[in-house]
Structures are given as structure tokens and as C-alpha cells.
Amino acid sequence: MKRIIIIFIIVCCLLSFVEFSCLAEKPLTKGEFWNVSSFMEKVYYITGFRMGILKCVLKLGPLTPRSKGSDLAIAFDELLDLYGFIREHLDAIITVMDDLYKEPANTYIQLESICEIACQKLKGEDIEPLLREERKKALP
Numbered sequence: 001m002k003r004i005i006i007i008f009i010i011v012c013c014l015l016s017f018v019e020f021s022c023l024a025e026k027p028l029t030k031g032e033f034w035n036v037s038s039f040m041e042k043v044y045y046i047t048g049f050r051m052g053i054l055k056c057v058l059k060l061g062p063l064t065p066r067s068k069g070s071d072l073a074i075a076f077d078e079l080l081d082l083y084g085f086i087r088e089h090l091d092a093i094i095t096v097m098d099d100l101y102k103e104p105a106n107t108y109i110q111l112e113s114i115c116e117i118a119c120q121k122l123k124g125e126d127i128e129p130l131l132r133e134e135r136k137k138a139l140p
Helices: 002-024 030-036 039-063 071-088 090-102 111-122 128-138
Strands: none
Touching (some): 039 071, 039 111, 071 090, 071 111
């Protein structure tokens, strides 16, 4: 019985050391996470983001006023455009996101924000102001 108690205490001590060493590891930033992900993981992430947009569009559709000038109608149209753009340009978005996350200043920017910025870049828009704003928000 004494031997079992001693073994149990030793096992508990060893497990506590493992827990502390796991807690001591620095978590990956968004950019580091993206850079170590495989191509298929990136596809799954962006597809999940796109499907989240679709779910929002489906929920907002019946609630959206039919007048084109309302804020909700504008937001609805923007979401619908973003959904379609991501569906059509998935590979190009991944390439642009790879390039954006190679820059150390962008490493803390949220994945969904970088995805939207990549879409803006592919549409030919100036993304520097967007990047500056997101870098400020993402400072650790």
C-alpha cells in the first residue's frame, strides 16, 4: 500500500511539471499560426470564414430593409459581395495572406481582418491605411 502511495505521489509530481512546462510555452501569434499551417488548413479556415459570412447573410436577409440606402442594406450587400469574392478567389487570397503575414508588423493582426484586407488588395484598393489601423488594434 505504501509503495502505491509513493508511486502515486511521484506520478502527480511529474504531471505537475509537465503542466508547468506546457504553460510556459509562448502561444503563437496569428501570423505565426498562419505561417506554420498547411495549405489545406488555410483552405479550411477561409472556407469556414466564408461560411460564417453566408450564415450572417441568411440570417440578415429577412431583416434587411428593401430600401437600398439604409445602413443595414449596405452592410448586407457588402457581406454578400465578400462571400462571393472569397468563393471565387480562394487561392489568390491565401497567397496574399501569406505575403501579408510575412511582414513582422502584421503578425498580431486577426486572421479574419487579414482575410478582408487581402480581398481589398486583390480588388486593387489601397490597403496601407487598413493595415495601419489593424496594427494599432492588434498591439499586444
